[in-house]
Every structure is written in structure tokens, then in C-alpha cells.
Amino acid sequence: MIESLQHLPSAEGTHGALSERFTDLAPPLTARQAAIESARCLYCYDAPCTRACPTGIDVASFIRNIHDHNLEGAASTILQQNIFGGSCARVCPTEILCEDACVRNHDAEGQPVKIGLLQRHALDHAQFGGHPFERLPATGKTIAVVGAGPAGLSCAHRLAMLGHDVVVFEAREKAGGLNEYGIAKYKLPGDFAQREVEFLLSIGGIEIQYGRALGSNLQLSDLHARYDAVFLGLGLSESRRLGLTGEDAPGLVAAVDYIATLRQAQDLAALPVPRRAIVIGAGNTAIDMAVQLKRLGADEVTLVYRRGFDAMSATGHEIEIAKTHFVRMRTWAAPLEVLLDDVGQVRGMRFEETRLEEGRLVTTGAIIEIVADAVFKAIGQGMDLAALADPLAREIERSNKILVDSCFRTALPGVYAGGDCVAPGQDLTVQAVQHGKLAALAIHHDIQSKAEAAWPT
Structure with a gap:
């Protein structure tokens, strides 16, 4: 994956x-802190936090259970709606979802209840x-699920x-998808992702076959013929290209490839780390890449984006994480050329300054x-x-993604899809979990309806 950085x-x-630099980003709540924080919840009727949660977790109910010292009840309430509640408590952008909707966020305190940390505590x-x-x-029905990421496993669990x-057919060696391979190591440290998968599978009725890739040693036509329904949780596995000469030179790699290698590394000290690095992008993956490079010891990391801060898809919380790690941020600069040294390795990049003119992004001719020593692209x-x-x-x-209806049915009868591979979508773990759950309910409904229609009257 990152052979081009071996120099x-x-x-x-x-x-x-x-490894000590890749422990949990936020420390967990103590029992005392959880008790105090849960007491701040107003247990709102028609709670806005629940309405803001993509998976519809009954937030007020699980927090009340914590307050009443019923952690199992709290956990069951969470898992009923989101079987990946543990990882979502760590990676979900609560600051723009449930915590942003919390009424405490708008009262005199101006401080929402720490819903994410309470969910993690439970x-x-x-x-x-x-x-x-x-x-x-x-x-007596068997469903095929392609992809063992959050969408696929959520669908599989609900169907079970x-x-x-x-x-479940999974191309890689481990289940978990983005949680296992694509999330910053300081957000889901250690073997948390695998323990969550093992917990999910313990319900029974779910088999995972590894090393099975759709389009390679697995064909949709075969699955469609053999199984009662098929769910596609394919994710987005192809990194977009910059379209510049020198893009394949040693020293330029996709950020997701480096993050996956970092997460699977048995020896962090063996990872290649540039002294100076450029990260191109404006999303959470770009932030994850930049921050992890700093934690690995890079001296200088510059994140470059062609628009301004207000257009970045990374949340304000993520941007602040980057700032606290002294990541330099250069906005209004578009990639123009990959600069190579005498032996053809990356030595930097040339950018052209940009600006908005009547709502359109244009270049100015000014060069930066x-x-x-390395460039990491995180452009989607x-x-x-x-x-x-x-x-x-x-x-x-x-179009660029699979089109589905409101029940996650594709245009092909008996085939459903969800997660990052469908449109529309926000590319959030929590949304992928919801897609899988709702698709499972649709599959169940359709199978039951078909069986009832076939039953003689």
C-alpha cells in the first residue's frame, strides 16, 4: 500500500x-463524572437530540438509565437502534448532531450534555x-451481504x-470496514473495532467469508440466483486522482492507504514518516492523516485546500484537533504540479492561489x-x-453512486444497497449503520410479503 514511501x-x-500517542482522543468519564453529567439531562419530551441522531437512539432514555445506575439498560437502549454504538460514541460528530441539538446547548449554560461520552460510558x-x-x-431464508463494514454488518445483525x-462476503482479511481500516488510530485504538465485530456476531446466524471481492471471485448474478436477497455495502474503495503529472511518483500516496497501514501495523516504529508532509483535502480523513503524521513525529505537516475554511467538510471540532497538533493550514490554493527531485521522488508541490468570483472558484495566477518529502491526497x-x-x-x-429508493432497494429486484456507496449520503459511520438497519427491515418486509402472496388462500 505505501511502498512508495519506503525511501x-x-x-x-x-x-x-x-503507541502511547494513539490512546483515546478524549479520556473516558469516571463513574462520578457520568453521574453528574447524566443529571444535567432534562429528559425532554420529543427530545431534539434523538431526532438529530441518524440512528434514532432514545438519548433521554439511556441517559436516565445511567442516572439510575442501570448501565445494562442504557446499553441495550443504545444497541437496539445502533449495534455499532460503541464505535459511534467515539467517532460520531456529536458536535454537529445530537449535542448540537441539545437544549442545554442553547440555555444560559451554553454547554450541551456530553452525550457521546455518556454513550461510551454505558x-x-x-x-x-x-x-x-x-x-x-x-x-429458512438466507441473505447475502457484500461488505463487512458498518452498513453490511448492521444489515446482517438486524436480519439475524x-x-x-x-x-457476509468480505474482500479483506478482517471485518469492520472503515472502523478497522479507515478511522484514525487515536479514535478507535487497540483492537476495539474487532471486539465490536465479535460482539455483533455473537447473536449467531451470521457467517463471514473473507477474501471474496465482488467483480473478482464473486459475481452479483450468482448471489442473486442463490440467495433470497442481496445487500450491497460496498463502501468507496477507490481514491480519486489529482490528475497531475508525477502523481505516481515515490512519495505521493492516498491518505486512506497510509491510515490503513498505520491501523494494522504491528510495529509503529517501522512506519515510514516524512519530516515534512503535505496533505491535500478538507475532510475528516485529511485531518486524521495530518494529525497522525504529527503524532508519529513529522516536523511539519501542511494541509492544503482549494477553498476557504467555511467550505471545509471537516467539522470545527476536527479542525481544532489539527490546530492543537500544530498542523499548518493553507486555504485558497489548488494543486498545480507535483515537484520531483533528481531521482524522481517527491520534493514538494506547486499550488495556484484561488478565489471566488461571482460564486465560482477561479485561479489567480499567483504561485505557491x-x-x-511526501504528499498525501485525501480528496475523496x-x-x-x-x-x-x-x-x-x-x-x-x-451515477457516481448506486441509486436506491427510500427503503434502500436498487433498480434490480431483490438487491438492496446502503452506506457510503449509495446516493445521497453523508459518508458517516452512524449513517451507514442506519442504512444497513433500514435495508434489513425492508428485506424482511419484502420477503414476508412475497411469502404471504405465495400462500394459498
Whole structure:
């Protein structure tokens, strides 16, 4: 994945010392802090925090359970709506969702209830004797799920709850998708992502087959013929290109590839780390990349974006994280040229200043050069078109993403899709979880309706 960085020096320090820089971003609440914080909740009727949650968690109810020292009840309330509640408590942008809607955010205190930390407290400390949910009686139906990310596994879990058997096909060696491979290591440290997957699978009825990639050793036409329904949770696996000469030179890589390598690294001290780096992009992935480089010991990291701060898709909270790590931010600059040294390796980039004219982004002709040992592009992901290349898959309507109806049905009967691969979407873990859950309910409804229609009167 990051072979083109092997000419760079390794991270300074031992694996143990570097690992200490990748513990949880925010410290957990103590029992006393959780008690105090839960007492701040007003338990609003028609709570705006619940309405702001993409998965519809009954926030007031789970916080009341925490206040009443019923952590198992709190955790069950969360997991009923969001089986990935543990990871979402850590990575969800609560500052623009539930906490932004909290009425405490708008009263004299001006400080919302710490919903994300309370959710984490409940799920980290709840002690279940087994899986909290039981499966309904077996339906005899088996559904194929392609992709073991948050959308696919959420769909699989809900289908298993409803009594169906599920076979999940995953291209990589581990399940978890973005949680396992794409989230900053300081947000989901250690083996948290895998423990969450193991907990989800403990409901039973879910089989995962690894090393199975749609369009390669797996065809949609076969799945459509063999299974009662198919759910596509393909994600967005292809990094967009800058379209510049030198883009394939040693020293220029996709940020997601480096993040995946970092998350799977057994020895952080063996990772190649540039002394000076450029990160191109304006989303949370760009922030994750820049901050992790600083934590690995990079001296200078510059994040470059072609528009202004107000147009960045990264949240204000993420931008502040970057600032506290002394990440330099250069806005209003568009990539123009990759600069190479005498042996063809990246030595920096040339940018052209931009501005808005009557709402349109234009270049000004002014040139900026930034010296760097490596460049990381975080300019968005696209679908792997090879995944939907077989004749049957071509019947699925798509633009740059798969088009689905309100129940996540594609144009191909019996095939559903959700998560980052569908339009519209916000590319949030919590939204992918909701897509998978709602698609599972639609699959169950459609299968039951078909069975009822076939039943003789």
C-alpha cells in the first residue's frame, strides 16, 4: 500500500512509546463524572437530540438509565437502534448532531450534555451475560451481504435478529470496514473495532467469508440466483486522482492507504514518516492523516485546500484537533504540479492561489510552492466500478453512486444497497449503520410479503 514511501526514514522511538500517542482522543468519564453529567439531562419530551441522531437512539432514555445506575439498560437502549454504538460514541460528530441539538446547548449554560461520552460510558461498562438480543424463530431464508463494514454488518445483525441466516462476503482479511481500516488510530485504538465485530456476531446466524471481492471471485448474478436477497455495502474503495503529472511518483500516496497501514501495523516504529508532509483535502480523513503524521513525529505537516475554511467538510471540532497538533493550514490554493527531485521522488508541490468570483472558484495566477518529502491526497473516494461490471449488475442504476429508493432497494429486484456507496449520503459511520438497519427491515418486509402472496388462500 505505501511502498512508495519506503525511501523515507522510519518513525523515531519505540513501538511502545509511539503507541502511547494513539490512546483515546478524549479520556473516558469516571463513574462520578457520568453521574453528574447524566443529571444535567432534562429528559425532554420529543427530545431534539434523538431526532438529530441518524440512528434514532432514545438519548433521554439511556441517559436516565445511567442516572439510575442501570448501565445494562442504557446499553441495550443504545444497541437496539445502533449495534455499532460503541464505535459511534467515539467517532460520531456529536458536535454537529445530537449535542448540537441539545437544549442545554442553547440555555444560559451554553454547554450541551456530553452525550457521546455518556454513550461510551454505558457501552464500555455494561456487563451482559450474553448477547443482549435474541433471534426470532428461523425463517429458512438466507441473505447475502457484500461488505463487512458498518452498513453490511448492521444489515446482517438486524436480519439475524429477525430470524434470517446471513452470509457476509468480505474482500479483506478482517471485518469492520472503515472502523478497522479507515478511522484514525487515536479514535478507535487497540483492537476495539474487532471486539465490536465479535460482539455483533455473537447473536449467531451470521457467517463471514473473507477474501471474496465482488467483480473478482464473486459475481452479483450468482448471489442473486442463490440467495433470497442481496445487500450491497460496498463502501468507496477507490481514491480519486489529482490528475497531475508525477502523481505516481515515490512519495505521493492516498491518505486512506497510509491510515490503513498505520491501523494494522504491528510495529509503529517501522512506519515510514516524512519530516515534512503535505496533505491535500478538507475532510475528516485529511485531518486524521495530518494529525497522525504529527503524532508519529513529522516536523511539519501542511494541509492544503482549494477553498476557504467555511467550505471545509471537516467539522470545527476536527479542525481544532489539527490546530492543537500544530498542523499548518493553507486555504485558497489548488494543486498545480507535483515537484520531483533528481531521482524522481517527491520534493514538494506547486499550488495556484484561488478565489471566488461571482460564486465560482477561479485561479489567480499567483504561485505557491511547498517543500515536502511526501504528499498525501485525501480528496475523496469513489466506487470500484469493477465490482458492478457483470451483466446483471449493470441493471443497477447509478451515477457516481448506486441509486436506491427510500427503503434502500436498487433498480434490480431483490438487491438492496446502503452506506457510503449509495446516493445521497453523508459518508458517516452512524449513517451507514442506519442504512444497513433500514435495508434489513425492508428485506424482511419484502420477503414476508412475497411469502404471504405465495400462500394459498
